[in-house]
Amino acid sequence: MFRRVVVLNGAAVWKSALIPTHWQDKTNMSRQLHARRLEKVEENVWLEFTKLAAEYKVVNLGQGFPDFSPPCFLLESLCNAIKGGPSMHQYTRAFGHPRLVKILAKFFGRILAREIDPMQEILVSVGAYGALFCAFQALVDEGDEVIIVEPFFDCYESMALMAGGKPVYVSLKPRKVTGPTLSSADWVLCPEELASKFNSRTKAIVINNPNNPLGKVFQREELQMIADLCIKHDVICFSDEVYEWLTYDGAKHIKTASLPGMWERTISVGSAGKSFSATGWKVGWAIGPGHLLKHLQNVHQNSLYHCPTLNQEAVAVAFERESELFGTDESYFKQLPTQLQVKRLKLAESLRSVGLQPFLPEGGYFMITDISSLKVDLNDPSSKNEPYDYRFVKWLIKEKRLGTIPVSAFYSHESRADFQNYIRFCFVKDDSTLKAAEDILRQWKDQK
Secondary structure, eight states: OEEEEEEEETTEEEEEEEEEHHHHOGGGOOSOOSOGGGTTOOOOHHHHHHHHHHHTTOEEOSSSSOSSOOOHHHHHHHHHHHTSOGGGGSOOOTTOOHHHHHHHHHHHHHHHTSOOOTTTSEEEEEHHHHHHHHHHHHHOOTTOEEEEEESOOTHHHHHHHHTTOEEEEEEOEEOOOOSSOEEGGGEEOOHHHHHHTOOTTEEEEEEESSOTTTOOOOOHHHHHHHHHHHHHHTOEEEEEOTTTTOBOTTOOOOOGGGSTTTGGGEEEEEEHHHHTTOGGGOEEEEEOOHHHHHHHHHHHHTTTOOOOHHHHHHHHHHHHHHHHHTTSTTOHHHHHHHHHHHHHHHHHHHHHHTTOOEEEOSBSSEEEEEOTTOOOOOOOGGGTTSOHHHHHHHHHHHHHOEEOEEGGGGSOHHHHGGGOSEEEEEOOSOHHHHHHHHHHHHHHHHHO
16 A cells, blocks of 8 residues: 655755655565665674773874874874865865875876876875775776775775675685794795685775785785786775885885886776874875766766865875975884884884784884784683684773773675784874883783
8 A cells, every 4th residue: 555755855845755664664664775785794893892991091002093192293283274265165176186186196197107188187086085985986896806905995895886886705824934023025926826815806906005904015016916917807906005105124105007008997096094194084095097987977976976175175284295205304204104113113112011912014094913822811701703803803902991992893704703912003003002011011921
């Protein structure tokens, strides 16, 4: 049975429709209301652990954001934008504020040694998340296979599924090494295993360089191996490079799109939040050839449409500054990794002091450590079916008030059991936060 319903928008009647009467009774819904493509998309791991961290008021080395202020020049550029007249408070160009896309084209054109069309080959979106979402929705079709290098940031899997794609996983694995220092460079891909994942159904491969959570910076030979397979099988590469300026101990970040034959098939994703220590600004971008970017722009204009003009203007001014200072000691992109190097070594020393052996990251925000040597009573009935690192992190939050993240959350269900003995720490924190974490670890050591 149907009932005619008139729908009002303000005072204007804009549509009337026949609505099945059983839809009107929420207790009697027979139709499936959610999209089936969401059935395999799990709840985001950050929701649970962010809630726990807030509930127990922890020293938070779990979430990947700085708890110190962005650089003064960035804040000044935002203040100037606020006072910059009416246009700064209205819509700007949907695919990216003109001033921002022009400086991004100039800046990254120099790095890639090519001329980039700011209007056709760049999309500015709501953070790297927005850029990645547009890439998956625009370029992955129903049934397409998407190779994901794990450990991976969890949205890759979810976005592939939401686009109707099939995630296919290949793992970086730690090789056996001897010596006092373990490094993220010790995690490598097996060439034969990687090659076996490519076939006629493969549409894209997703890599994160530097990697979250490992901090691995892919060497040129590793990137060339991936590039050769992409070219051979006509596959697109989504290269998530949000930590590209954060490399340590001489590690060098190489943009995938700079390799021969890869510009035509690579979507390079970047982040102002990670570049300028302002993650809450949510300004990110995708750079790539026009024949691919036009599809991302189409998705963007019909979903997110636009990101805040003020933020884009301020980021544009900051990039103009970096363009002038690039390679000098005054460049923030050079100063930041120098500052973080000290924090990185401080955290590694704290972890070693309690008998842990961390993998020293070559890049990024994070450091992982093996916890299998720690003997902790984790007999919590409510979490007995969860991976060991999930249970350990919950224990650490509740008993020691220290927030971290389980590394198995960055793996597929098929691989999770093999990587449940690691946890991730964020070292991009104020010195007082790192000192508080160190005190917790030392007290724990003294109690053992």
